[in-house]
Amino acid sequence: MRPMLEVRGINVTYGGVTALRDVSLTVAEGSIVSLIGSNGAGKTTTLKAVIGLKTITRGEIHFNGERVDALTAPQRVARGIALSPEGRRVFPQMSVADNLLVGAYLRRDKPDMQRTLERIYQYFPRLVERRAQMAGSLSGGEQQMLAIGRALMAKPRLLLLDEPSLGLAPIIVDEIARIITDINRDTRMSIILVEQNAKLALSLCNEAFVLETGAVALSGPGKELLASDYVRRAYLGI
Ligand code: ATP
Numbered sequence: 001m002r003p004m005l006e007v008r009g010i011n012v013t014y015g016g017v018t019a020l021r022d023v024s025l026t027v028a029e030g031s032i033v034s035l036i037g038s039n040g041a042g043k044t045t046t047l048k049a050v051i052g053l054k055t056i057t058r059g060e061i062h063f064n065g066e067r068v069d070a071l072t073a074p075q076r077v078a079r080g081i082a083l084s085p086e087g088r089r090v091f092p093q094m095s096v097a098d099n100l101l102v103g104a105y106l107r108r109d110k111p112d113m114q115r116t117l118e119r120i121y122q123y124f125p126r127l128v129e130r131r132a133q134m135a136g137s138l139s140g141g142e143q144q145m146l147a148i149g150r151a152l153m154a155k156p157r158l159l160l161l162d163e164p165s166l167g168l169a170p171i172i173v174d175e176i177a178r179i180i181t182d183i184n185r186d187t188r189m190s191i192i193l194v195e196q197n198a199k200l201a202l203s204l205c206n207e208a209f210v211l212e213t214g215a216v217a218l219s220g221p222g223k224e225l226l227a228s229d230y231v232r233r234a235y236l237g238i
Helices: 043-051 073-079 096-102 110-123 125-129 140-152 170-187 198-204 222-227 229-235
Strands: 005-014 017-027 032-036 058-063 081-084 158-162 190-195 207-212 215-221
Touching: 005 043, 017 032, 017 043, 017 058, 017 207, 017 215, 032 043, 032 170, 032 198, 043 073, 043 081, 043 158, 043 190, 073 081, 081 140, 096 110, 096 140, 110 125, 110 140, 110 170, 125 140, 140 158, 140 170, 170 190, 170 198, 190 198, 198 222, 198 229, 207 222, 215 222, 222 229
Parallel strands: 032 190, 032 207, 081 158, 158 190
Antiparallel strands: 005 017, 005 058, 207 215
């Protein structure tokens, strides 16, 4: 079966400096794929290339059998890709409910949108209690939940999650990890999870890719990488 997403040998540069070099990865329908790597390895840049916030200078990106690398970000969202960005980036002066509605701006199917909203509130009951509250007044964990919920409002088939655990207390990280697993299990939505928390990322995923200085250094099933001596030394501090 063709993978849902195929990234084939892409390069990305920032002002002439290469950030990604010949990066290839695939995401099977319904799977969770983790991207791990240290600061500056190119994880965020990979997500930006997939959603269309960064132009590739070489290679191809295919989504559901269609070449998408020349499409704009909104066009890719319309085809079923959504991003929950690093650092949460919610709109602080807007309510929780309005932040969620922003995520649905390309959708025209109002009744179905309402169902998605209810579903998101089921996954994130903390957001229900705070739906009228300004997003800027939420805790870090709640803002992260809101950022994920906003991406889900687009009803994606592929969800890109950039560092959902960043700066959060372990108990909140566990809660978010459980919700990510539930969403994937219930909806068969594919997920690319970018994480510096390698242990978390490898234990949640089916497949993982290790990025080092803009290139894929290693890939394989999450469980295999968790057991690999190299990964344990370099990323798990064991
Ligand atoms: P982090 O966890 O720190 O976000 P990352 O693995 O996501 O790291 P990227 O943010 O993708 O890494 O960065 C990859 C490379 O591209 C780094 O060398 C970084 O300095 C560079 N880079 C990223 N964004 C820009 C930018 N806007 N302008 C110039 N260089 C950039």
